[in-house]
Every structure is written in C-alpha cells, then in structure tokens.
Amino acid sequence: MTTPTRAAVDVVVVGSGSGGKMVAQQLAGAGRRVVLVERGYVGGFCPFLACVPAKSLLLSARAELSWVAARAVRDEAASHRDDSGAAAQLSGDGVEVVRGSATRVAPGVVEVDLHSGGHRVVEAAHVVVGTGSASVRPPLPGLDGAATWTSEEALSAADLPDRLVVLGGGPVAVELAQAYRGLGSEVTLVQRGPHLLSREPSWVGGVLADALTADGVDVRTGDPAVEVVDGGLRLESGAVLGFDRLLLATGRAPVTGGFGFPDDWLTEAGALRTDARCRVVGDDGPVEGLFAVGDVTGVSDYTHTANHQARTVVAELLGRGRDADYSAIPRAVYTDPTVFCVGATSGARSARFEVRQVERADLVELSRRREVTGAVELFVDDAGVLVGAACVGPDADSWGAELALAVRARLDVDLLWHHVRAFPTWSEAIFPALEELHGASAP
C-alpha cells in the first residue's frame, strides 16, 4: 500500500447528490478551494436512478408511450446513467472531483480509497457530509432467492416485467406502481399498514388507492407480506401473489456506515444529527467544522430539502449564516392525481373540500372524459394561522405551492380568505375550505 497523498483545501464534500453538489459548486463559485468525493454517480441518485427517471416514466405512462419508447425517454432523461457530463460541469465550476470511497470522515479530514487505486487524505477547514440514503431490504423470509428490484433497479431496468409486485406504500411505491401499470405491467401493491402514504391524512391514501385501482393496480392494504414462497409472495391473509419482479420500496436509511461516527452524533434512526445551521451535533453541541446535508440528516428525503440545507451551509461558510427552515417543506408525490402536502396535517382544526366541485373539474371532465378526484384539506392552529395542507388532484404540485408559502409565511385564515383566486383554476378548491374555517358564510 502506497502512502496516502495529502492535500489541504477549504472544503471537502463527501457525496455529490443534489445537496453536496450545490455546496461544492456555490463555494467554488465564491472562490473557495473545494474537493468533492463521490464513490458512485457524480450528481447522486436523483438524476440517474431516482427522481428524474421516476417522473419520466410517470409522464410517459400518462402520455401513453409504449414501454420501449418510455424506456428510451427515461434513459435520455437520466443521461443514460452517464455521469461524465455532471463531473465535467463540476470541474468547469472549479470543483475538484475525486472518485473514490471515503473510508474516514472527521472534522478537518477525509480519507479516500480511490477508484483509480491508492489512497488519498484530504484535509480541509470544513467537511460537508452528503452521503445520502440507501434502500432498506425488509427482513422477509425467502427473499434471498427471489427476483427482487430496488427502486434504483426498477428505474434502470431493461425489461418490463409481466407481473410486478410492489412492496411498500410510500411515495416511491405508489409512483412506480402507477408508472409500471401505465406502461403495461400487471401490478399488485402490498402495503402493510391500513392506507397508502401512511404519514399523511388517511383520506389522501384513500384517494390514491382509488386512483390506482381505477388504473388497474391491485391495491392490498392492511395485509402484510409474510414470506416469499415458491410461486410468489405470501401475505398474512394467506393470499399468494405471483410475480416476475418484486419491487422492494419499504423505505430508505441514511448512509453513515464505515465512517466511525460516534453514537452521540447519530439519531435513533441512524441519521447524522444536525442543528439549524446544518452543523453536525453531538451531546456537547456542534462539532467544529463538520456539516451534513441531504438524506443523511434524516430531515426529509427530498432533493429540495437537500438544496435548502446546501444553501444554509453555503451561507454559513460565507459568513452570512441563517437557520434552515423546515416548516414548509413540500411533500410531493407525482402520481395522477398528484399529492402535495406541507406542514402539519394532523392535530389541528381542519376543513376539506373536494376538487371535483370546482368549475375547472367540470371542464376537464367534459373535454377529456376523465374523472377528476382529490381534495384539499387545510389545517390551522388556535390563532387561525395555516400550519399545514394536504392537496390531492390534477396539478396539485403546482396549485398546492400557494399553501406551502402560506405555511412558511405563517399567514392566517383571514388573509387567505380575503385573497382572490382566479376563475376557473384548481386553486378555487382552496376557498371553500377557507370559508369553512373562517366562518365567513355565517350571517
């Protein structure tokens, strides 16, 4: 083994997913010397094996493309899983990209097992960890011999399975169930709990289950998988579901293994503990010079959360630090109908209104001969401030954004009620829910 080379820079970033990449680019743009270490895809999973190909397949299914056409579009959207463009862009931005596995990450130092051979130690005033998350393989007897897919495999597959069983009921599970069904697979979705999207109000999962069922997905909720047997997946009820592929979409866990982080830097779920400035914290407070962004923080598994954390780290390191704000992180699911939730969606006073009751729904139903489903539920605190919203319906990821901003700005029902929404938009569904909360319709 050769002696590791050493280099001292301003910042070393471990992991080049959306958050890490943004930190590296913006700090390099501000004149800092930045090394970015990546063991897999430069750019992370999102553009190659996660968000981007998933949304691509959903849009292609909706546009009624064939599997072959959809696969070609997916691969084009995912740059054919070739990260050389992303790496070149980073280099052009002044970031030194090092391909290899970080074997030790500590304040001020990162040791890298280089893909090109040898080792390298990079010293830096600041280390930013953005090592992401990985699929969790459920402890299901019989799984080892089975034809399984991780979501990454499902999003880079060459072949369309005739029979796909999706294990899980979260955003990834429902998006892939709808996409593969739309592209021609027979799809069964097995969700352990009583409803899909278990963190959201139960009606949200209900609307989505109805939509998937209408698409032809066999949705099984409240009937947990117990083992893989010859011939399929056996559920608690005794039903055995035959499959050609079993997609494991039962969750992800932060990637912190092998770095030797002390236990007190980690949450119970194994994420790196961070404060509002995205500094890693232990029992004695912030760890000098160590930051974390993205899925590894366990805050919320979204690209836009990672980006917000990245901006927080950049601001901190450029001397204009300000706290991250997680009060209004959108939780979007790009199915049809689309789901868009934000803030607190339980516990508070709430009112709900069905999307199909607005004029836009009539217009769409008539011209597209397509049923509109969904609703908006608003949640307010005792002072009348909007604290959360759950939106389901066509384009909810667009019209729901108004509510995310309202939560972020802590706007109250009175102002929201007194605001004018355009006719005939989907946004009009928001008003009757406000009216109910405002009590304005009472004489």
Added chain:
Amino acid sequence: MTTPTRAAVDVVVVGSGSGGKMVAQQLAGAGRRVVLVERGYVGGFCPFLACVPAKSLLLSARAELSWVAARAVRDEAASHRDDSGAAAQLSGDGVEVVRGSATRVAPGVVEVDLHSGGHRVVEAAHVVVGTGSASVRPPLPGLDGAATWTSEEALSAADLPDRLVVLGGGPVAVELAQAYRGLGSEVTLVQRGPHLLSREPSWVGGVLADALTADGVDVRTGDPAVEVVDGGLRLESGAVLGFDRLLLATGRAPVTGGFGFPDDWLTEAGALRTDARCRVVGDDGPVEGLFAVGDVTGVSDYTHTANHQARTVVAELLGRGRDADYSAIPRAVYTDPTVFCVGATSGARSARFEVRQVERADLVELSRRREVTGAVELFVDDAGVLVGAACVGPDADSWGAELALAVRARLDVDLLWHHVRAFPTWSEAIFPALEELHGASAP
C-alpha cells in the same frame, strides 16, 4: 299600460352574473328578502357565452377533439345555454328571480319591464347593480355588411369557419384564436398595437405570439385594420385578409345605458364609480343604498373580481364590512402556454427566468416531444416587497397562484427566497428570479 305592481324587499340585485348572483344567494341565505332582476341569461354570460365555453373549447382543442365533439362538449359545459337550472337554483336558495329589463335603477327603487308583460317596481333598502359589460363594435368602415362575430357568437356557433380573422389582441382574442386554430380553422389575428396582451410586459405577448404562430395562427401585430372591403379585411400595410368570419374582440364596455345615472357616478370609461366597500360614489361621496359589482364597475373584467366584490357587498350589508382588496387580482389567460399576471408588472425592479430551464421542462419535453416555452418575471419595490409577477408557461395559472398570494400578503424577497419549492415542479422557475433579486448568489 297597467299600473306597476310594487313590492318592498331588503335587497334588489340588477343583473345575475357571477357577482350579482353571489350577492343574491348569500344574502337570501342570511335571511334577507332578495329580488334578482335579469334581462338575459340567469347566471350571466360567464357560464353560457364567455369563460366557460371559451375554456371548454381550449381544453377540447388541446385534447385534439374534432369540431363536432368539441362543440358538443362546449354545449354541455354551457348547459346548452339553458339557464333554467341556474334560475331554479336561485329560487331554491330563496331568491325571487324576476325576468325583465330594469328601466330605472336608483337607490331604493328599481323599475322593471317584465318579459312576461307589464311593469313592476321593486323597492328595497339596498340596490346592487351588476349589469356587466358588452362587446364594443369597433368603428371600422365597411363592417356593417360583414360576417362578424362577437365573442358570445363565437362561443355559441354551430359551424366552424374555414377562415377566421380575429380582431384584437387581448385575452378573449388570443384564447379564441388558439381554440379555433386547434379545432381546424385557418386563423389570422390582427392586433393594432405592437404586441399581444398590451397591458402586460411585452415579452409576455411575444411568447404568446410565438406559441400561436407555432400552432399555425397568422399573427399580425402593429398593422391595424382600416376597413372591410369586398374580399376581406384591409390592414394599414395594404394586406387584405379574406375571412368567412371576422371575430370582433376589441374590448368591452360597462353596461349603464338607459338607467339615467348622473354623470358624476360614472368614470371616464363609463363604469359606475365605486369605493372600497363597492358603494356607488358620486362627487358628494357614497350614494346611500346603492352598490355595484362586476364588469360594470370597470375594476377588472374577471369573474373572480366580481365574486370578491360580491363578498364585500355581502359583508357590508351583514354588518361586518371590510374593504375590497384589488392588489392581487390574477389576470389569467388560458392559452397554452398559460398566462398568469398579478399586481404591478412595470416600473419596479425585476428579474426574469425561463421556464424551460427547470428540470420539469426537460421531463415534459422528452416524454411529450413538446417544446416548453415561457418565463416568470418578478417585480419588487424599493423595500424588496413583491408587488407583481408575470408568469407564462404550462400550468402557470396554478403555480403562479403562489405569487399572487405573495403580492397580496406583501411578502418580501428575502422570505420568498428562503422558502422551499418542490423538485421537480414548475414552481422551481421562481427561485432563480428571486435569487437574482435577492443577490444571494454573490459571495
């Protein structure tokens, strides 16, 4: 002539368009005795001859329906221009609907020439005028003998013209040009001024002109029509455009004629002057007991403006008055790309970002093989408060709503910049414009 019958009620509403209808329904719901006078369609133009059939034709064109199918859908959406359902609903809500022409409208009294014969005088503590607007026929030589359409005729036509010339460049003109082109007409649009949607920033009209041109519409800007000659419409340039129909979409004017309103109650444009409580005002201040809502006020020709004014009148009459707020009335045009503007879109500091640069655009372009165009421009005042926005792009009527709320709530760039928008949504186009205004990318 028989002696007019007399009746005393709490409120008489003249005109049953969106605003008048809402006033009548809500006040009747609050126990007031309400008479609603309508000389034409109960419910006004919007559901039968304006917004609703226009949006229906646009959606049908986008869904690539045939003219015959689109016409059927349009007629279904417009209740086959049968207002008996709307009238029955109002009666069911406790409103007395009187079909006839109001010949005199004054505080406390309305005289009606009944369609069923005879006259009727209705006395009321309060009179609400919602008489709407009517198409203005341009003073164009040779127009009288020509095969013209008003927008109402274009939205209830039995036949598709082979060659349609649209005169005008406002919202109605561009929506109908795109709809008829999509449904198969050869369409030429003639706009006197240099760009479409002349009240909005010129790039908005430019994007729309490009989109219409790509659809196959012949867009002629800055070349005013001078006369109708044998064989077509002659423009200033000398060009003669042959047509089978000439759609007159050059503007609308408030309907106040025949009511004998004093001059000092009217604006220069002929609208009823109103204050923030929607009271009609003359030089001596508010006229006791007389309100106005909708197009007749000249505030803004949108159904949602009329509804906001209606809520203002209802609140006032129910003893919990509050001022109307016109600071953030959306100006939506339902073309593809969609236009959504709000607040002040000139004069202030601004920044613009192209919609096609966000990830969502890539995804849509790849899966639908359709080019994405549009941009968002944000306008801030010296204090950094967002005062206006112009949005053009797919679903801009949905994602633009966030900006309308921001204008209404007077949110500043700093908060908007620090808010998290979901990946990969259209809303992401907002961030770079904010970044430019915020100056946050500077080291």
